[in-house]
Amino acid sequence: MSNSNTHGDTLDSTLVDRNCVNNQQSQHSMPCHNTPQPSVHLTVSTIHDLHTHYASFITDFDLQRIVHTLRSSLRDEIPLLNEISGLKLSVKTMCNQVAVLEQDLDDANQYSRRHCVIVSNVPENEDESTDGILKQIAIDNGSNIVLSDIDSSHRNGPPKKNDGKHRDIIVNFTNYKAKTDFIKS
Structure with missing residues (x-):
């Protein structure tokens, strides 16, 4: 019994009775092993296709949920970003005012020191x-x-x-x- 991982190779141990699968899906009480039906060989490519199909279905749902969450989060963050920008501008303005006041204070102190001597x-x-x-x-x-x-x-x-x-x-x-x-x- 050899399972091959190469794309397109058949899986010898995986034989599925098509009616058995259909009967299980339609929930008939007929036993699967008693009904002689043609069997289908599942290939790696078939399994890969099924996996891709279900993965994309889950991914689409997850993506929709993520997009919705991100939109909600961004709606909450945009006012905060605007507030931060305003605060940064205020801080910059205040820093400029402090620099001007420090220069004025230094000028005033320099004028008051014009009568001073250090011995x-x-x-x-x-x-x-x-x-x-x-x-x-x-x-x-x-x-x-x-x-x-x-x-x-x-x-x-x-x-x-x-x-x-x-x-x-x-x-x-x-x-x-x-x-x-x-x-x-």
Whole structure:
């Protein structure tokens, strides 16, 4: 008994009585093996054709169901996609606004810093007065700066432990002339 998988070969072990198949389909009570009828040899191509026919029937039904599901899903997703597009546009607009505001803030800070000077390498002492230190530096260098020319001054950052480095002094002068006089000295 040899079953061949080659297209067109007959399957020797598969003999089907045509009336038996018809009787089973019409549900007659006549036994199939008692009725002598011509038999049909099922070939691989016949089985393949039957398989293809039933597979396409199932596939068409499945495809219809999938298409219906996809259409429903897309109907639900289209408003979401539109909303996402709108949100992306809003985010882009806000990012541009933030960039403009950051530039404006930087310009404003730069203008406020135009009266500032950073003084480095000045030894630190406990209970020091940075205004007094700056006044002494101005006197030592021949500048005519008075305390009223200094709006504010302080050390930059938190106190450091004894690492040998001194924090810078940031001084904000009341006017640009006082700043240039201090720098020139």
